[in-house]
Amino acid sequence: MRVQLSINGETHEADVEPRLLLVHLIRDVLRLTGTHIGCDTTHCGACTVLLEGRAVKSCTMFAVQANGKSLMTVEGLEQNGKLHPLQEGFMDQHGLQCGYCTPGMLMTSYAFLDRHPAPTEDEIRVAISGNLCRCTGYVNIVKAVQHAAAALHEGAAR
């Protein structure tokens, strides 16, 4: 089946089998390997991408379902050589250890901050509860998201 979709503002086309998972289209066909495959069983969220602005697990969607849709992956965060405040936050606050969960954490947090620009710590913890960090680095991940929320707030105020 022919599918056409937009990823990070760029249009892609591919000929896919209906059973091809979205994450495999993104990684193996389109070679955008920033999106990770973790558990492959809808638990860990390493494969999180944005579908029409909503964070979803791309291992639990068929590529054909994304036909005509607009997606964003972790590669879309950096703009004109400048890291997104979330990426800065993860660096500054040591929000990653092995880094495997990071693309998913970033994408979930991105969609979350978009809707909740001034979150409490509890709200952040609930928001990332579908993303597992097996280094258990949640304390610094929460700090990184708070860092980004503050930076985005400052940016918006300026």
Place this chain on the structure above:
Amino acid sequence: MIPAAFEYHAPDSLDDATALLARLGDEAKILSGGQSLIPLMKLRLSSPAHVIDINGIPGLSYIREVDGVLAIGALTRESELEESEIVRQRYPLLHDTCKVIADPLVRNLATIGGNLAHADPANDHPATMLALGVELVARGPSGQRRIPITSFFTGPFETTLGLGELLVEIRVPAPAPGSGGAYLKFERKVGDFATAAVATQLTLRGDGTCEQAGIALTNVGLTPIKAVSAENVLRGNRLDDPTIARAAESAAEAAEPIADLRGSVAYKRDLVRVLTARALRKAIARAQGRR
């Protein structure tokens, strides 16, 4: 993990979808949110020859209160229910429920219709809908029919939906004044199925006695269980501590859990007792206007 090959159909109308379903019968599965179906297909526990994706059918996603009924389109996402102001304010039992299903990412795709039609006894909406006493609307090749929720679940992963029939709407009776509800779920971690969960919905009279009571249980039987005897303990009575304790014990007796990694039979039964009492207290507080 790669699912078995299948033929993909994306009908753009209900008529096309029901015609396809009727033609393909057991060979076809409906793809709604896909958050149960796709994991099952990846594990090859389900290998349908045809997948009918209903996400492109317009008009199946809505939440609106009309003429004393909250009508919810079957394709409404759990996250949409969670964010709905009317659900949050007027249907606390439903709001409680959609917040604890799987995790926030899964809820962005998972649908209320899928949660019910999949009929997994571990799913959360079935008990909630039994406690609320909802009516379901099914659409088939020969038209539409309404199904009371009490006759919908016939076994694990089995419903009364017939050949070619599709669940299209959930109709929740609007709460009478003095109503309140609560859903309490005990899970080992976010995203897990319930070890046990209890849905309660109450309507209190001005004198504090119970006019209407709905109690139903998640994941402690082959189907969701409506704890009718526990409801009868409450109806007509003042909801004091001894009455709540008797209803909770009655709900525990109605549970038919099996022992598994989540706990023993005795443990789960007692969990139902404790959760029922707590959920009833929460429902009473809400019915009295105390959140």
